[in-house]
Amino acid sequence: MTRHWIIDRFDNAARGRPAVAIGGVSGGGAEAAAPARRPLIPAAVLVPLIERRQGMTVLLTKRTDHLSAHAGQVSFPGGRIEAGDAAADAAALREAEEEIGLAGREVAILGRLDTHETGTGYRVVPVVGLVDRDFVARPSTHEVEEAFEVPLDFFLDPANCQKHRRPDGDPQQQVDAFRHGRHLIWGATARILISLRLHLARP
Numbered sequence: 723m724t725r726h727w728i729i730d731r732f733d734n735a736a737r738g739r740p741a742v743a744i745g746g747v748s749g750g751g752a753e754a755a756a757p758a759r760r761p762l763i764p765a766a767v768l769v770p771l772i773e774r775r776q777g778m779t780v781l782l783t784k785r786t787d788h789l790s791a792h793a794g795q796v797s798f799p800g801g802r803i804e805a806g807d808a809a810a811d812a813a814a815l816r817e818a819e820e821e822i823g824l825a826g827r828e829v830a831i832l833g834r835l836d837t838h839e840t841g842t843g844y845r846v847v848p849v850v851g852l853v854d855r856d857f858v859a860r861p862s863t864h865e866v867e868e869a870f871e872v873p874l875d876f877f878l879d880p881a882n883c884q885k886h887r888r889p890d891g892d893p894q895q896q897v898d899a900f901r902h903g904r905h906l907i908w909g910a911t912a913r914i915l916i917s918l919r920l921h922l923a924r925p
Contacts, residue, residue, distance in 0.1 A: 767800025
């Protein structure tokens, strides 16, 4: 799998379907949906793909334990869409620069995946970008405990997505998650990775 193949997948999809609006809603299921009575906060995340010598990887972050939301969880760089952001893409790039030192000039935006709603009240637009192969993450110590990469092929294998006990809340609740080394990747991040797999698998 090469960067050119991935670029072609997004180019083909862009020709065959309308762009995803910031206000769009994906079919995330009951587990993904925030309560209807609560207004959702627009947010965006960057899904960074990097072509390394050993193959394509996905860059992820582990949030620090002291944050008020999603503390200690594995996530993509991202956050709220602010009034000064021209679009979801701009918000995702701004947050990526703040969290891992990724400058906008080091990213080629490929497109967006379906919007996801979270149980914590966010409507998240995943923005997929190809990152310069020489990029080295410089995590913000305030927000990011570590940045790490996982082979894209790992997430493209459906067998690697399994039911795991939810790490917070009801211990009896099972959620779709990926276990890679010492990291459990679940919640909206796992759903976005599943969405990426389905997107790349489209004919």
